[in-house]
Amino acid sequence: MAPGSxxxxxxxxGRIAGxxxxxxxxxxxxxxxDTMVIALGCAIFAITGAFVVAAWIKHTYRPIRAKNxxxxxxLYISGILWFVGDLPMNGHVLLKxxxxxxxxxxxxxxxxxxFIYTSVLSIRCYALDRVFNQxxxxxxxxxxxxxxxxxxxxxxxxxxxxxxxxxxxxGYAEAVExxxxxxGYVIATLSLLWLNWAIxxxxxxxxxxxxxxxNEFYEFLLICFxxxxxxxxxxxxxxxxxxYPLLLKYRIAETLGDVFIINGIILVIMAYPVVMxxxxxxxxxxxxxxxxxxxxxxxxxxxxxxxRAEGPVHYARMNGSDPNQLEKNIVEECKRDSRFFDTHxxxxxxxxxxxxxxxxxxGDGYRALEGATVVPHNRGVANNHCFETQSVSSLDxxxxxxxxxxxx
Numbered sequence: 001m002a003p004g005s006x007x008x009x010x011x012x013x014g015r016i017a018g019x020x021x022x023x024x025x026x027x028x029x030x031x032x033x034d035t036m037v038i039a040l041g042c043a044i045f046a047i048t049g050a051f052v053v054a055a056w057i058k059h060t061y062r063p064i065r066a067k068n069x070x071x072x073x074x075l076y077i078s079g080i081l082w083f084v085g086d087l088p089m090n091g092h093v094l095l096k097x098x099x100x101x102x103x104x105x106x107x108x109x110x111x112x113x114x115f116i117y118t119s120v121l122s123i124r125c126y127a128l129d130r131v132f133n134q135x136x137x138x139x140x141x142x143x144x145x146x147x148x149x150x151x152x153x154x155x156x157x158x159x160x161x162x163x164x165x166x167x168x169x170x171g172y173a174e175a176v177e178x179x180x181x182x183x184g185y186v187i188a189t190l191s192l193l194w195l196n197w198a199i200x201x202x203x204x205x206x207x208x209x210x211x212x213x214x215n216e217f218y219e220f221l222l223i224c225f226x227x228x229x230x231x232x233x234x235x236x237x238x239x240x241x242x243x244y245p246l247l248l249k250y251r252i253a254e255t256l257g258d259v260f261i262i263n264g265i266i267l268v269i270m271a272y273p274v275v276m277x278x279x280x281x282x283x284x285x286x287x288x289x290x291x292x293x294x295x296x297x298x299x300x301x302x303x304x305x306x307x308r309a310e311g312p313v314h315y316a317r318m319n320g321s322d323p324n325q326l327e328k329n330i331v332e333e334c335k336r337d338s339r340f341f342d343t344h345x346x347x348x349x350x351x352x353x354x355x356x357x358x359x360x361x362x363g364d365g366y367r368a369l370e371g372a373t374v375v376p377h378n379r380g381v382a383n384n385h386c387f388e389t390q391s392v393s394s395l396d397x398x399x400x401x402x403x404x405x406x407x408x
Contacts (some may be wrong), residue, residue, distance in 0.1 A: 025246075027247070034092040034248075037252055041083055051270050051271055052072070052266070054277075055273075058278075064274065067273060072270055074116075074120050075117060079117055084109060085109035085110025085114075086110060088102075089179065090245050090251045090254050091246060106181075107158050107169075108158055108162070112158050115154040115192065115193070116154065117262065118227070121200050122150070123146060123147050125203030125204060129207060133209070157192070161185065186239075186242075193231060197224070200220070201224055219269060226265055227261070237253075
């Protein structure tokens with residue numbers, strides 16, 4: 001034992017040799033590879049951060065606003081703190097000084113923000129379900145109750161596991177400079193995470209009928225693939241190799257696996273609209289608005305998300321409710337904007353035919369707003385199909401939509 005301390009070993013080399021004898025296995029000390037893992041993780045988060053910053057710079061761009069930028073930012077910050085908690089808990093730094101506070105780093109940093117990360121995904125699913133499946137706004141106590149419940153539950157869990165003695169949850173073994181966790185604590189924590197992902201999958205299934213512009217179902221399908229892969233990885237490692245922080249290949253796999261999944265999910269949500277805002281700004285926004293209107297979702301987009309789709313194909317305010325006059329005004333507005341046709345994906349050709357096709361499309365959209373069941377004009381898009389909307393009863397309802405309605 002080192003003189004004047006509770007440690008068994010007087011040097012790092014002696015500690016490694018003693019642990020190898022005690023555990024009957026080879027141990028990989030913290031070294032250069034751990035530093036490289038930390039640097040790589042920081043670089044990946046920096047790339048994702050650049051997308052988040054670019055999204056905030058372009059926050060008025062409607063396809064980006066539809067991705068719920070505030071909630072995605074919370075997702076990113078939670079992911080960073082999750083990664084920070086991974087570093088001491090996965091054995092990439094020596095557990096000395098501040099890093100020896102195992103309960104703080106595990107319960108209040110790693111686990112809590114892992115819970116918050118997955119909860120944000122659940123809340124995002126719930127917000128989309130509330131708007132597009134339930135035709136309800138994203139405001140009011142009922143809307144915020146799930147968020148309050150999630151956050152309150154996780155804080156309560158963190159408080160309870162903190163006050164419970166370390167031998168029942170997680171504690172610090174000063175003699176060997178290791179964090180020790182009980183099997184019951186591991187099972188309880190992983191069970192809550194699995195429950196989170198079960199909720200996300202359930203909500204995702206409810207999003208499958210949202211049409212092409214808000215195709216969150218396909219995004220969440222990929223997100224759930226990442227999430228389930230992470231859970232299988234973490235569960236397997238914790239039960240088959242509970243000593244994984246002492247083994248280089250396992251701790252690297254655990255940490256980098258979390259880094260790739262955390263950032264991959266955020267990039268699935270944000271990367272495409274951000275890239276399009278930089279390389280095809282006007283063209284992509286116009287195509288996005290056309291799909292939005294064709295899908296019959298623009299009324300819900302404006303009324304429930306407070307993201308008014310003003311532009312060449314916006315639902316303009318009219319003194320009367322004559323759809324034919326409204327169609328004429330919008331077509332004329334589009335015709336005056338030559339860039340709309342110059343950058344259209346079908347290229348330059350007979351503008352009279354384009355005007356007629358646009359008038360047909362706009363007419364379909366407005367008849368849908370009046371509650372009719374419509375077969376949208378077919379442009380060869382596979383997912384254009386019959387739709388029915390009941391969220392507004394007249395054009396005036398759209399223009400008079402309440403302010404302040406958005407997802408968080």
